[in-house]
Amino acid sequence: MSRTEGEVLAAIEKRRRRPHYKLMDEMITLSHGAGGRSSHVLVETLFARAFENPLLAPLADAAVLEVGSERLAFSTDAFVVKPLVFPGGDIGDLAVNGTINDLAMAGAVPLALSAAFVIEEGFPTKDLAAIAESMGEAAAAAGVPIATGDTKVVERGGADGLFICSTGVGRIPDGVVLGAQRIRPGDRVIVSGTIGDHGMAVMVARGDLELEVDLESDTAALHEVAAALLGAAGEGVRCMRDPTRGGVATVLNELAMAAEVGITIDEDALPVRPQTMGACEILGIDPLYVANEGKLLAIVAPGVADELLALLRAHPLGADAAIIGEVRPEPPGMVILNTSFGGSRVVDMLAGDPLPRIC
Amino acid sequence: MSRTEGEVLAAIEKRRRRPHYKLMDEMITLSHGAGGRSSHVLVETLFARAFENPLLAPLADAAVLEVGSERLAFSTDAFVVKPLVFPGGDIGDLAVNGTINDLAMAGAVPLALSAAFVIEEGFPTKDLAAIAESMGEAAAAAGVPIATGDTKVVERGGADGLFICSTGVGRIPDGVVLGAQRIRPGDRVIVSGTIGDHGMAVMVARGDLELEVDLESDTAALHEVAAALLGAAGEGVRCMRDPTRGGVATVLNELAMAAEVGITIDEDALPVRPQTMGACEILGIDPLYVANEGKLLAIVAPGVADELLALLRAHPLGADAAIIGEVRPEPPGMVILNTSFGGSRVVDMLAGDPLPRIC
Numbered sequence: 001m002s003r004t005e006g007e008v009l010a011a012i013e014k015r016r017r018r019p020h021y022k023l024m025d026e027m028i029t030l031s032h033g034a035g036g037r038s039s040h041v042l043v044e045t046l047f048a049r050a051f052e053n054p055l056l057a058p059l060a061d062a063a064v065l066e067v068g069s070e071r072l073a074f075s076t077d078a079f080v081v082k083p084l085v086f087p088g089g090d091i092g093d094l095a096v097n098g099t100i101n102d103l104a105m106a107g108a109v110p111l112a113l114s115a116a117f118v119i120e121e122g123f124p125t126k127d128l129a130a131i132a133e134s135m136g137e138a139a140a141a142a143g144v145p146i147a148t149g150d151t152k153v154v155e156r157g158g159a160d161g162l163f164i165c166s167t168g169v170g171r172i173p174d175g176v177v178l179g180a181q182r183i184r185p186g187d188r189v190i191v192s193g194t195i196g197d198h199g200m201a202v203m204v205a206r207g208d209l210e211l212e213v214d215l216e217s218d219t220a221a222l223h224e225v226a227a228a229l230l231g232a233a234g235e236g237v238r239c240m241r242d243p244t245r246g247g248v249a250t251v252l253n254e255l256a257m258a259a260e261v262g263i264t265i266d267e268d269a270l271p272v273r274p275q276t277m278g279a280c281e282i283l284g285i286d287p288l289y290v291a292n293e294g295k296l297l298a299i300v301a302p303g304v305a306d307e308l309l310a311l312l313r314a315h316p317l318g319a320d321a322a323i324i325g326e327v328r329p330e331p332p333g334m335v336i337l338n339t340s341f342g343g344s345r346v347v348d349m350l351a352g353d354p355l356p357r358i359c
Numbered sequence: 360m361s362r363t364e365g366e367v368l369a370a371i372e373k374r375r376r377r378p379h380y381k382l383m384d385e386m387i388t389l390s391h392g393a394g395g396r397s398s399h400v401l402v403e404t405l406f407a408r409a410f411e412n413p414l415l416a417p418l419a420d421a422a423v424l425e426v427g428s429e430r431l432a433f434s435t436d437a438f439v440v441k442p443l444v445f446p447g448g449d450i451g452d453l454a455v456n457g458t459i460n461d462l463a464m465a466g467a468v469p470l471a472l473s474a475a476f477v478i479e480e481g482f483p484t485k486d487l488a489a490i491a492e493s494m495g496e497a498a499a500a501a502g503v504p505i506a507t508g509d510t511k512v513v514e515r516g517g518a519d520g521l522f523i524c525s526t527g528v529g530r531i532p533d534g535v536v537l538g539a540q541r542i543r544p545g546d547r548v549i550v551s552g553t554i555g556d557h558g559m560a561v562m563v564a565r566g567d568l569e570l571e572v573d574l575e576s577d578t579a580a581l582h583e584v585a586a587a588l589l590g591a592a593g594e595g596v597r598c599m600r601d602p603t604r605g606g607v608a609t610v611l612n613e614l615a616m617a618a619e620v621g622i623t624i625d626e627d628a629l630p631v632r633p634q635t636m637g638a639c640e641i642l643g644i645d646p647l648y649v650a651n652e653g654k655l656l657a658i659v660a661p662g663v664a665d666e667l668l669a670l671l672r673a674h675p676l677g678a679d680a681a682i683i684g685e686v687r688p689e690p691p692g693m694v695i696l697n698t699s700f701g702g703s704r705v706v707d708m709l710a711g712d713p714l715p716r717i718c
Contacts, residue, residue, distance in 0.1 A: 028482045033512030042510060046484070047474075050491035053504035055471055063506035065471050067530055070427050076473035076526055078511040080518075112414055112424050114435035115406075116524045118477070123387045125405070132409035139410065147414035147422035149406060150524075152437040153392030154716060159439075160517040165475045165509075165524030167435055171426055357513060 036350025395709025
């Protein structure tokens with residue numbers, strides 16, 4: 001997929017001419033839930049307009065609420081992963097860790113979670129109990145209580161087993177300011193470990209591929225790692241994101257667009273497990289677009305990058321951390337991959353949904 | 360359904376001998392989501408044990424979080440109402456108002472909501488836009504922004520159109536302390552208006568009944584009414600609850616059990632619209648068990664009951680308010696209805712689910 005410089009420039013021009021918002025489709029498709037371009041169009045043209053208010057406007061993973069002298073992070077997720085149980089986790093710990101991570105990426109100390117269940121009539125009680133146990137254990141391990149909940153049941157055929165919505169509230173410590181607006185040319189892009197493991201583990205668990213690969217989801221709560229980065233580098237951490245649906249490629253595109261900078265990443269620097277890469281190759285999917293559930297991307301000032309990399313590598317959740325790229329002034333709003341073969345190509349946001357119901 | 364005093368006493372004895380928790384069923388049934396006895400067993404034996412923590416322990420509609428010197432209310436709801444649009448509202452304003460009401464019943468000033476959507480592939484975009492508009496309008500009318508959200512899409516047949524999970528955060532003003540533990544014998548029970556309208560409007564809208572009745576859901580945000588009651592009577596308001604799933608009967612049973620008091624209500628005092636009563640009679644359902652989405656129950660000190668009743672009746676959302684009963688020392692944990700025919704009967708919690716997917 002390497003291209004000449006001329007081809008890359010042509011791709012950049014083509015991308016620039018594309019209208020930012022396409023007309024909406026008449027019906028909702030799986031790609032509207034995939035976290036990529038269609039999701040963005042849906043959120044920006046439909047929900048953001050209908051709900052218009054200053055708190056929602058940043059469209060970040062967590063909103064920031066001011067209550068008295070406190071700043072709170074507030075974030076919600078719906079989980080529809082299929083199958084409900086997969087190597088390395090299940091929908092329960094995924095919901096707990098996923099919402100903790102959204103709060104952590106806002107720089108918040110998670111305070112409490114809520115959990116709402118939509119259950120299909122006939123769902124085995126013992127399976128529900130196992131998933132609830134898994135949630136309870138993940139919450140206890142993270143030190144974040146599930147403080148409130150709700151349960152609804154729909155008739156057989158009205159839902160596919162079980163969906164969980166988790167919402168979290170966290171406290172943002174004084175002095176913590178994170179956001180794409182703080183990104184500057186020269187900043188480094190760090191990923192906390194191997195990419196694509198969650199999405200590929202779920203795909204393999206689904207059994208459609210008839211693959212036997214030893215792959216586990218990376219589901220994990222990142223609030224302690226995130227706090228360690230902020231504690232070590234303070235304002236040197238510009239922005240953090242967890243690359244879930246849409247993967248690293250989509251998150252970096254969002255950041256590049258929001259900050260109006262270019263982001264260059266090096267294919268050789270991307271940490272990918274061989275078995276994840278193997279599964280990706282069989283499916284024809286680029287691991288840059290595959291969901292992670294226990295990894296963070298941090299955009300950091302160049303002067304602190306090596307220190308933060310060492311800090312991550314010393315942590316069990318960051319052993320495979322790597323500096324994968326750099327922020328450039330050009331081309332604004334775009335992500336460019338320097339390939340292993342010495343070429344470069346534009347890395348766009350996820351289009352379509354190659355991996356439905358991955359989280 | 361009137362009984363002699365002896366029969367009532369026998370019913371009380373039988374109820375007392377019943378084990379508090381039945382063994383769990385092997386499979387989840389619609390009644391586990393109906394808000395009545397099965398829901399309680401599910402929550403108390405499965406979720407509360409798996410998630411065990413002090414914030415969840417009260418099992419109230421909203422949890423109370425302490426953040427610095429602030430007290431926050433935190434509440435979540437899943438909405439699976441069918442049909443999605445019904446006279447008087449739709450799943451969108453129902454979700455907004457329902458979550459605002461849970462915060463309001465905790466005495467909180469709602470600050471922000473989140474909304475997570477699970478959408479079935481093929482759902483018409485214009486229907487989603489209409490529901491989002493309805494949510495936006497309800498949120499704007501209530502002055503409570505939808506600050507964050509999430510969207511997931513499942514394949515055709517994986518969900519029934521659309522589910523919405525809404526979660527809210529509110530600030531509990533200094534000095535506000537509400538809860539079943541504050542209920543005392545002699546307290547009065549006030550309902551803010553006619554009961555059963557939401558549940559019956561949804562049932563009629565479903566079309567199964569072939570009824571043509573002019574019935575509208577009462578969906579409304581009660582935070583201003585609740586604040587007015589607290590402003591007028593302060594600690595004279597012991598406890599507030601919105602009687603949604605399971606209806607007035609189930610909420611009063613919960614309060615009677617939590618406070619270890621008896622609650623006596625007068626059938627003649629219950630405000631019920633004639634058309635709601637008519638639909639209930641055709642279905643053989645007691646309006647005491649039918650969901651409301653814009654009504655509150657307040658347990659208040661006897662000295663402030665008349666003043667609060669007058670306040671409610673002067674408010675557009677409380678025109679049909681009534682004092683419907685009284686708290687007694689006996690029989691603890693039970694609700695007794697004095698019937699129109701001069702008899703009395705035990706009013707138990709909802710068992711089963713006569714009206715599935717009502718909210």
